[in-house]
């Protein structure tokens with residue numbers, strides 16, 4: 001990418017970008033959990049029960065509104081159940097797959113969320129109740145993904161959000177989605193390619209004004225099979241493409257704790273490669289990202 005094609009990150013404006021926000025007024029309110037609606041939107045019977053147990057009516061209302069917008073048609077089944085969110089694989093009316101991440105309102109770690117949100121000028125003045133925090137968290141993941149996508153980094157394209165529900169591009173070729181870097185055993189050559197892709201990602205994200213703040217082999221997916229190959233256009237060695245996910249905790253580079261989180265990301269990544277068989281010290285990883293940042297800034301590939 002030539003430097004002039006890079007969309008500059010303009011701190012201060014990102015909070016005004018309301019893409020994905022659906023106006024709540026002027027729409028008929030959803031009147032509670034109806035069996036019919038659950039059956040219409042959630043294909044798997046067991047997942048319907050989980051949904052009923054974990055989520056409130058407002059969440060189903062949001063699912064319904066996003067579906068009516070055409071972002072997806074049905075939630076096929078749950079692919080991940082984490083502390084903070086359930087991730088569903090969904091499909092639209094044309095059979096295209098989507099990932100739908102639904103944040104839990106009750107069980108999330110609110111103290112941790114607050115640590116990341118408190119110093120973020122995009123969320124200044126946010127009320128401290130649980131619902132507001134989870135909604136802000138959802139919105140934050142959407143906005144961070146949008147910033148990363150605009151910088152042409154390898155992340156799922158965010159498609160929309162409402163309340164605590166985020167719809168994004170599905171990464172994977174099969175039903176279960178791409179494996180995490182943690183779940184596979186890459187060859188040395190593959191590790192070299194992944195390291196150069198991650199270096200490129202970390203540098204690009206930093207220049208776009210963001211720090212991931214939870215970067216590790218747990219939040220990196222590897223597109224196996226006929227995924228999009230990397231190569232010239234990314235400035236990386238050829239190989240399988242890796243995609244970074246889980247951006248809710250991502251923060252602006254001018255957040256007061258950004259440096260600590262950035263250094264932790266560098267350390268996690270270096271540790272992963274060392275464990276996986278490509279010894280990489282913290283200093284080496286740090287320097288690789290720094291040099292890549294300089295190259296990108298100069299517009300070199």
Ligand SMILES: Nc1ncnc2c1ncn2[C@@H]1O[C@H](COP(=O)(O)OP(=O)(O)O)[C@@H](O)[C@H]1O
Nearest residue numbers: 080082084085087099156169170171177245246
């Ligand atoms: N866009 C996506 N495409 C395919 N799978 C996804 C996508 N987003 C998340 N997943 C799956 O869901 C899991 C959890 O998602 P993540 O965003 O990391 O949430 P958590 O906060 O639970 O860690 C991932 O490890 C991955 O397996």
Ligand SMILES: [Mg+2]
Nearest residue numbers: 218219245246
């Ligand atoms: Mg994760």
